Amino acid sequence: MASRQEIVNQAIWEANYDHWKPSDDEMVDIFTTAGLNAPSKSDLKKFRTATGNISINGQSIAWCGIFATYVLKKWGGLEVKWSNGGIVGAGVNKTWNRDGMRAGDVAVVRGKLDSKGRGVHHHFIITAIDYAANTMQSVDGNSTNNEIVW
DSSP: OOOOHHHHHHHHHHHSSSSOOOOHHHHHHHHTTSSOOOHHHHHHHHHHHHSSSSSETTEEOOOOOHHHHHHHHHHHHHHOOEEETEETTOOOOEESSSSSSOOOEEEEEEEEEESSHHHHHHEEEEEEEEEEEEEEEEESOOOOGGOOOO
């Protein structure tokens, strides 16, 4: 298992030290590493021009938590997977508020309810936190324009 700092370093590397949109092959790797079926070629073709989420079999999928799962598994060596809208497995430290938050954790921000009445949450990797200044840095998948952003 990698250190928290290694998870942070690799998450920042995944964001290309700024931001970028994953290619088709990279999205397949993100999904399969997270324990999911890969998006189809036609879904990936639509993703290239999409500004938010990925459409898989006509269903809009927010891939922020899938990306966080990918980072923890690929770079952190954790036995985790994405299941039913959440990261599951040993060694995952998810935090729903700022108390006790540390670099290398997955933070979850509760969002509004979707059209089916389900909570929509955003997941991201914390890369730095300064409690005194009340600031935080993160790497987010499925961010602006479907990019990975630091």
